[in-house]
Amino acid sequence: MKADLEASLPSGPEDLAIQCRDVGRSYGKMKVLNNLNLTVPQGQIYGLLGPSGCGKTTLLKCIVGTLKISRGHISVLGKPPAFPGHHVPGRMVGYMPQELALYSEFTISDTLTFFGRIHGLTSKETKARTDFLIDFLDLPQKHSLVRNLSGGQKRRVSLGAALLQNPELLILDEPTVGVDPVLRAKIWQHLVEIVKTGKVSVIITTHYIEEARQANMVGLMRNGRLLAEGTPDAVMKMHNAATLEHAFLRLCETSDQLGSKRGDSPEGGPLENSQSFESRPDESLPILAVGPGTPEELPKYSADWKVRARHVMPNGETSPP
Numbered sequence: 267m268k269a270d271l272e273a274s275l276p277s278g279p280e281d282l283a284i285q286c287r288d289v290g291r292s293y294g295k296m297k298v299l300n301n302l303n304l305t306v307p308q309g310q311i312y313g314l315l316g317p318s319g320c321g322k323t324t325l326l327k328c329i330v331g332t333l334k335i336s337r338g339h340i341s342v343l344g345k346p347p348a349f350p351g352h353h354v355p356g357r358m359v360g361y362m363p364q365e366l367a368l369y370s371e372f373t374i375s376d377t378l379t380f381f382g383r384i385h386g387l388t389s390k391e392t393k394a395r396t397d398f399l400i401d402f403l404d405l406p407q408k409h410s411l412v413r414n415l416s417g418g419q420k421r422r423v424s425l426g427a428a429l430l431q432n433p434e435l436l437i438l439d440e441p442t443v444g445v446d447p448v449l450r451a452k453i454w455q456h457l458v459e460i461v462k463t464g465k466v467s468v469i470i471t472t473h474y475i476e477e478a479r480q481a482n483m484v485g486l487m488r489n490g491r492l493l494a495e496g497t498p499d500a501v502m503k504m505h506n507a508a509t510l511e512h513a514f515l516r517l518c519e520t521s522d523q524l525g526s527k528r529g530d531s532p533e534g535g536p537l538e539n540s541q542s543f544e545s546r547p548d549e550s551l552p553i554l555a556v557g558p559g560t561p562e563e564l565p566k567y568s569a570d571w572k573v574r575a576r577h578v579m580p581n582g583e584t585s586p587p
């Protein structure tokens with residue numbers, strides 16, 4: 267299995283779309299990202315999973331360059347975010363934020379034209395992309411005002427704006443929330459298609475864990491650091507699980523057991539407490555992939571994971587130990 271994993275890993279930094287090393291970010295005194303390491307290979311879909319509040323959105327904002335990191339290093343398409351002249355943020359990246367960033371007085375067409383202009387598309391290119399995206403994302407007619415759209419329709423316009431200029435990197439924060447299953451499958455199918463060219467990479471967060479099976483790599487975050495990173499199959503194999511959901515529950519249980527052996531309280535402390543937990547350097551490496559991690563080398567985490575992991579299970583299901 268180690269060989270499988272190694273075969274799926276990039277061979278050098280030039281093959282990487284995103285590389286985060288020992289990344290830290292705090293809001294005031296609260297540490298949100300803590301010695302976080304993450305690697306997104308070029309031409310792949312990376313599913314970033316984790317319970318609510320673990321820091322996914324914060325990490326994506328740091329990657330796109332709208333938030334500064336407090337510590338560590340991030341490289342996006344070869345340079346740090348917000349590097350002068352690098353167009354990150356800018357036309358190299360399509361970013362769909364979690365919170366909507368649309369002008370309510372614009373129509374759908376105005377919105378996409380606006381983003382097209384920002385990214386230097388010609389009117390003809392913008393029109394062709396607008397027609398494609400309205401059809402693909404099942405949007406109402408293009409002269410509809412954004413303020414009259416439903417929440418789900420607004421999110422799809424926002425996704426359209428991210429896809430508009432065919433960027434090299436897509437950073438999508440929960441693009442499938444409020445989207446019906448048929449369209450959700452279509453969106454994933456589209457992502458799978460566009461990465462096949464090898465020129466587009468995607469990092470995507472989702473609360474529907476099983477849809478991330480279609481990603482080439484998944485990373486599981488908890489309390490501001492990455493617990494595991496690898497192909498979905500490798501993550502499932504390593505935890506002897508038939509689904510990603512069960513793999514992640516097992517990972518949580520193992521973390522809990524290690525935590526309780528260490529004498530942590532069974533339910534752990536509140537998120538804020540565990541986020542201020544100081545890690546040793548070796549604790550920052552994900553369990554799978556780039557690092558030498560094995561189950562025996564599981565880092566010691568505090569014990570609130572299982573409670574929080576349940577938060578990300580569809581239908582609120584939990585699995586038996």
Ligand SMILES: Nc1ncnc2c1ncn2[C@@H]1O[C@H](COP(=O)(O)OP(=O)(O)OP(=O)(O)O)[C@@H](O)[C@H]1O
Pocket residue numbers: 293298316317318319320321322323324325364
């Ligand atoms: N601007 C901010 N100021 C202070 N705290 C913040 C700010 N933004 C986020 N936080 C806190 O940082 C933590 C991580 O938030 P973040 O939005 O990154 O989590 P998330 O994993 O994306 O959650 P979700 O899955 O619910 O979107 C949370 O405790 C949140 O309350």
